[in-house]
Amino acid sequence: MQKINIPWEDKPKNTTDVIWRCSKNPIIDRNHIPSSNSIFNSAVVPFNDGFAGVFRCDNKAIQMNIHAGFSKDGINWDIEHEPIVMQEGNTTMIASDYKYDPRVVFIEDRYWITWCNGYHGPTIGIAYTFDFKSFHQCENAFLPFNRNGVLFPEKIKDRYCMLSRPSDNGHTAFGDIFISYSPDMKYWGEHRHALGTSPFEDSAWQSLKVGAGPIPIKTEEGWLMFYHGVIQTCSGYRYSMGVALMDLDEPQKVLYQSKSYLLAPTESYEMTGDVPNVIFPCAALHDDDGKVAIYYGAADTVTGLAFGYIDEIITFLKENSL
Numbered sequence: 364m365q366k367i368n369i370p371w372e373d374k375p376k377n378t379t380d381v382i383w384r385c386s387k388n389p390i391i392d393r394n395h396i397p398s399s400n401s402i403f404n405s406a407v408v409p410f411n412d413g414f415a416g417v418f419r420c421d422n423k424a425i426q427m428n429i430h431a432g433f434s435k436d437g438i439n440w441d442i443e444h445e446p447i448v449m450q451e452g453n454t455t456m457i458a459s460d461y462k463y464d465p466r467v468v469f470i471e472d473r474y475w476i477t478w479c480n481g482y483h484g485p486t487i488g489i490a491y492t493f494d495f496k497s498f499h500q501c502e503n504a505f506l507p508f509n510r511n512g513v514l515f516p517e518k519i520k521d522r523y524c525m526l527s528r529p530s531d532n533g534h535t536a537f538g539d540i541f542i543s544y545s546p547d548m549k550y551w552g553e554h555r556h557a558l559g560t561s562p563f564e565d566s567a568w569q570s571l572k573v574g575a576g577p578i579p580i581k582t583e584e585g586w587l588m589f590y591h592g593v594i595q596t597c598s599g600y601r602y603s604m605g606v607a608l609m610d611l612d613e614p615q616k617v618l619y620q621s622k623s624y625l626l627a628p629t630e631s632y633e634m635t636g637d638v639p640n641v642i643f644p645c646a647a648l649h650d651d652d653g654k655v656a657i658y659y660g661a662a663d664t665v666t667g668l669a670f671g672y673i674d675e676i677i678t679f680l681k682e683n684s685l
Contacts, residue, residue, distance in 0.1 A: 367409050369648040369656045370437035372670055381679045382604075382625045382657070382671045387438060389632050389665035391418075396430070396444050398422045401637055403660030406467040406577075407437065407646040408474060415495045416646070417465040417476050418442055419660070427461040429478055431495045437648065437656065438668065449490060452499035453549050462488060466645060468514045468578045470523070475548070477504070477512040477525070484532045487512030487525070489548065504543070504551050508532050511540075511574035515614065516581065523548050524614060526557065526575035526588070534600075538572035540590065542615045555615040558590070558607055561685055566622045568603045571595045577647035577657065579609065584677060586614050589644045589657060592624065602641040603627040604659065606680050619684040625676070626669055628662070636662025649673060 374383050393401045398420070405418040413435040420430045420442070432442035449457045460481030467476050473491045476498070480488025484507030490500040504512060508530045515524040522544040530538055539559040543551045563570040569592025579586040586609040594601050603624040610616040628640045643660040653673045661667045 367648070367650050369650050369654060370668060371654055371656060374670070380626075381675050382669050384626075384630065385438070385668035385670065388630070388667045389661060390438050390668050391440055391442075391666035393636075393664050395440070396420065396442050398444060400425060401664045402442070403663055403666050404464040404643050404645050405658065405660070405666055406465045406476070407434075407648060407658050408467045408469060409648065410474075410495065413437075414648075415467075415474075416440065416442075417447070417467050417478075417495075418666075419463045419465060420446070421463075427463040427481075429462045429465050429476075431498075433495070447498050449498050449500035452490060452501040454500065454502045456502070457500040459488060464511070464643075464645065466513050466578060468516050470514065470516060470518075475514055477514055479510050479512070482507065484508045485510055485530065487527055502549050504545075505529075508535075510535075510538075511576075513575040513578060515586070516578050519544075519612065519614065522546055525551065526579075528572070528574045536571060536595070538574060540573055540575050557609070557615045558588075558617050558620060560592070561620075561622075566592075566685060568592050568594050568601070568624045568627065569605060571600070573605075576604065576644035576659075579614070580647060580649055580655070580673065581611070582608075582673060582677065585609050585611055585618050587673065587677065589625070589647060591643050596640075599639070600641075601628065602643055604642050604644050604657075606676055608677065608680060619680045621680050621683055622685045623683045625671075625679075626659070630661075630667075632665050632667065633661040636664030638663035642667075 407416040428446035465478040487504040646658040
């Protein structure tokens, strides 16, 4: 197996946090391509001798769409100026009003993309690609309204597994994480509740809603899942990043859920933007040495990167669990 050289910076000596930010943040600015108003909430995977990604790029008309991109080092990106054009996959219904907040994962023989797809409201779109040049759209996974569709990187008991957050048609003021199963990536069922919000007095940062983030990482102790949690403040919603550990064979069983957040908006590019006070993780690269690099959207405007060690994160989680 090819060794993955993920983007990495060692922990600063004056940092005691489990997660630390890349010194080059934001690694993708809002005007990275000529048409963009903002580039954020995007997904990255290892590809060939570097990395490929699917990026949320809102243009200057604020039309939400997804674009392909490539990088040698995971930090400096060449993003296609035009949105991805879908071909028919397992469906003829490929039109959508918008596409945003993608995730990408390699399963078996291809890369699968999920995103929030506009079809009479937000739902979960699915597509696959072999080369990040030709994309094949499949049936939407669920009825509207739903967001944050995140696939597991392998089948569990011969079924594909997806996390999602049922929602409404607006800026939803509620939301728990559910898990669903499919035999064929077309028909989804066996919907089970997985992870919920916390009572305000126990863990206020995730008291309004939660949503799955990057593709879960398989560890000996369970599926490590980074997620976002939201609090309603006097000045609006505040999005932070937490972490949970889910059972390997029955991932709807949450073993640990972080009481304290891992990362919250404190930097200027996280606190100021089109939607202030947002950290929204969508991708995580990890290597055989236990390092992890987490890509996140900041203030719905730019893309940031943070680093950590999986073992330290799991220790933090166990010592700070609800």
